[in-house]
Amino acid sequence: MGRLTVTILLITIPLFSADVNIYERNCVKCHEKLPVSLDKFFFNYLLKYSSERQVKQALRKYLKHPKRKSSLATEEIILRYGLMPKSTLSDAELREAIEIYWEKYKVFGKIE
Amino acid sequence: MSVSNVTATSINRSERITLLRFIGLYSFLVLMILILGSTIYFKLQKDLMLQTKRLELEEYSKELIDGLKLLHIYFDRYRTYPRNSLYRSAIYDADHVQIFSTLKHPEGVKLDKVIYTTDGVIQYIHVLDSYYLGTKYTVVEIDDDGKWFQDTWRNILLYGGVLLFIFMAAGVVLMRLFLSPMREAIHLLDRFIKDTTHELNTPVSAILSNIEMIDPKSLDPKTAKKIRRIEIGARTISTIYQDLTYLVLDHQILSENRQIDLSSLLKERIEYFRILSESKKLTFETDIQPEVKLYIDQNKMARLIDNLLSNAIKYNRRGGTIYVTLRPGEMVVKDTGIGMDEKETKEVFERYKRFENGVGGFGIGLSIVAMIANEYNLDVEIRSKKGHGSEVFVRWGV
Missing domain, CATH: 3.30.565.10 (Histidine kinase-like ATPase, C-terminal domain)
Structure with missing residues (x-):
């Protein structure tokens, strides 16, 4: 029994570490603490910016220079949790994180 | 000799060509007018049909947008696209990328237009203010039964045919009206030439035959010279007479x-x-x-x-x-x-x-x-x- 537990742990540790990508580490980690989930923010971006190109462009701009005017969060959330801090990620990392975010919540191919 | 023969008042070849050119030009202009009129009528009928269908399609579009709104809000719970058996639809994002479609002809969608017909369908485009699921354009499509098309063509052919007949009849009447004075002038001239030609014969023949009867030897040189000049003149007139006779009369005489x-x-x-x-x-x-x-x-x-x-x-x-x-x-x-x-x-x-x-x-x-x-x-x-x-x-x- 003890040997089996060790084996499962050895198998799952690399898997978990692989799942924790740049998006998980830098976005999900903080947003988990907020009452509004990341998918709601995604649909807010879709509602305002429509296309993949424009959504990604708006996200990149906001994450680099978060401003109250360009934030899609509600007033209440901003008052309670404040604006998110400026991203410390490099441009390439930011693009990668946004790409993962888009792929996770995009509607293309999901409508039945 | 009959000089009032109307058939003799024939319009010569160049005049006939002019007439044919006039008829050709007139027919061309009439056809152009009819084609232009038909095109305008066709376009108006099409616009009328599209305006009628637009009301229906706007309702379907509203229904589709309501469905999209719900799908946008509850996308984490269900993902079924709002469908209706009365119409087919598609949604496109701001970059004209198709998000989802149930259209019969999704490849021919013209997002820069509002309503149009293509390949037997009518498509209506609506631009959204809030992009539910990223949708900027909704396309609603219904089948075009083509009844308006058949009716319009039937009317064009029917009324166009009647108008063409009226125009052509008016053209013939106008042509006859305008040609009437010209024909009368030609007829008059023709009669004059025939009468004159006829009347020329006797005096010219008399002059020539009398000159021939004169013996030049019996005349003094001066008179003989004068008589010779008269003969030249008479022969010239005689040649002209012969030509005129050929032109105005000879086609009525059988060739021997x-x-x-x-x-x-x-x-x-x-x-x-x-x-x-x-x-x-x-x-x-x-x-x-x-x-x-x-x-x-x-x-x-x-x-x-x-x-x-x-x-x-x-x-x-x-x-x-x-x-x-x-x-x-x-x-x-x-x-x-x-x-x-x-x-x-x-x-x-x-x-x-x-x-x-x-x-x-x-x-x-x-x-x-x-x-x-x-x-x-x-x-x-x-x-x-x-x-x-x-x-x-x-x-x-x-």
Whole structure:
């Protein structure tokens, strides 16, 4: 029994570490603490910016220079949790994180 | 002789061509007007149909947007696209990328338009203010039953046909109305020419026959010279008379075709014209092979020869020469006169065409030559050089 537990742990540790990508580490980690989930923010971006190109462009701009005017969060959330801090990620990392975010919540191919 | 024969008042070929051109132009303009009218009518009918369908499609579009809104809000719970059996639809993002479609023809969607028909369907585009699921454009599509198309075409053909008939009838009436004074003028002129021609015959014949009866030896030289001038004048009038008779009357007289002795006829006509040529001090150089025969109406052949000789005299220089050659299958009349350039040579057979106003005549001579040549399949060729003279070849099959 003890040997089996060790084996499962050895198998799952690399898997978990692989799942924790740049998006998980830098976005999900903080947003988990907020009452509004990341998918709601995604649909807010879709509602305002429509296309993949424009959504990604708006996200990149906001994450680099978060401003109250360009934030899609509600007033209440901003008052309670404040604006998110400026991203410390490099441009390439930011693009990668946004790409993962888009792929996770995009509607293309999901409508039945 | 009857001079009131209406058929004689025939409109000549160039006038007929003018009339045909008028009819052609008129028909073209009428067709253009009808096509333009039909196009406008077709477009209006199509717009009317689309406006009617637009109300229906707007309702469907609203329904689709409501469904999209719900799907946007509850996308984490269900993902079924809002469908309706009454219409098909599609959604596109701001970059015109298709998000989802149930359209029959999704490839031909024109997102820059509002409503249009394509491949048997009507498509209506609506631009959203809030992009549910990223949708900026909704496309709603219904089948186009084509009834409006059939009705419109039936009306175009029916009313277009009636209008075409009315226009053409009006055209014929207008043409007759406008042509009426011209026809009357031609008719009057025709009658005048016929009457005058008829009346010319008797005095000209009287003058010529009386001159022939005078013995020149019995006259003193001065009077003989005057009589000779009178004879030249009378013969010129006689030639013109013959031409006019041919033009205005001869087509009513049946041709008496037979095998004629062309050599004798040519010699006879040269003798007739010799007296006229003397006034310009012209010399005849002839090379006429005897017994050359041709199957033709003698009077018509005489007209042809007379006109060639008459031109050779008229357009020759003073003291020049007229060369006349006759061989089986070919007759040549050459002068040493003013000649013509290439353009003039091409136009020479047109009626009333004259290139030298200083000489007499009506410009109908070569037109008569062409008419006779055409009737008997004679080939007429003119070689001319400005300042050097002209050479007329008349050829026929032997």
